[in-house]
Amino acid sequence: MFAGAQLSLYPMTDGFVGTILEALEALDPWRDRLRVETDDISTLIVGPPEVLFPALRDLYVRAAATRHHVVLRATISRGCPGEPDDPACVTGALADPDTPLATRIAEAKAIVAEAPQTGEEAAAQFSLYVMGNGDHMAEIYGCIDFLKESGTFDRSKNFCTRVKGDAGPVFATISEAFCRFGPPEGHVTLDLTVSANSPSTKR
Template identity: 75%
Template sequence: MFAGAQVSLYPMADGFVGVILESLSALDPYRDQLRIETDDISTLIVGPPEVLFPALRDLYCAASASGHHLVLRTTLSRGCPGEPDDPICDTSCLANPSEPLAQRQANALETLRLAPDMGQVADAQFSLYVMGNGDHMAEIMGCIDFLKQSGTFYKSKHFCTRLTGDAGAVFATLQQAFCQFGPANGHVTIDLTVSANSPSKR
């Protein structure tokens, strides 16, 4: 399997370069478990979801600690048929495809109990795309039902779902959406925007 994210940070600050570069240091503890490549547009992070999502969470928290309004934009993908399998992405956290949807929802909710408290609010909106054979809408609706019970659900919007809460809980919710819904060997993507310190909330 191949799994990863293309992530970009957009700080609304005069010193945005410093915010971005300092925030990227939050990925240092994960570099032996992930492949990380940064260019002038985004940072590619390749690796298993159970490492990928905590790394994204820590990157977001490091950036938001600046106090500046910022946005983290990420496209996440697993199982893309156009990408070669990569041993660094080996994982056992994807849902068993033979498990009923209700059991996968229950597993996801139980896992959220372990989410750490990061002390930083995350306001997010995301869309889940399940591609390939099978009833993709059943998987998406099952994910939405899970989100509504997650404790991070804020509201439904056109084309996406809003989440809010502590960054630990929000990124844990996103990880479960990514791993528990859609076939384990299928192509699943998430389009994600996370905002911090927005002046419109003051």
């Protein structure tokens, strides 16, 4: 399997370059388990989901701690048929598709409930895409049932779902959505936006 993310940080401040470079230091503890490549639009990180999501969380928390309005955007993918298998992406995080949806939902909720707190709030929205044959909407609706019971559910919007709360459970929720729904051998992607310190929420 091949898994990874194209991520970008958008600090809404004149000092955005320094804010981005400082926040990227939060990836350092993960670098031995990630391949990282940067260009002018995004940074590619390649690795298994159990590394990708904590790394994204730590990056977000570091950027949010600047108190600037900062947005983390990521396109996260696993199992893209156009990408070669990569031993660095071997994962034990994906659910067994023979496990009934109700069981997978219960397991996902337990993980979110145990997620460590970070002290930073996160307002997130994301879309989960399950490609290929099979009943992809059944997996999406199963995932939505999980989200509504996750403790981080905010609301459904057109094309995406909002979650909120401490960044720890929020990123755990998103990781569970990505790993536990859609077949493990399938092509699954997640389009993620996480917003910190928005002035629109302080009115």
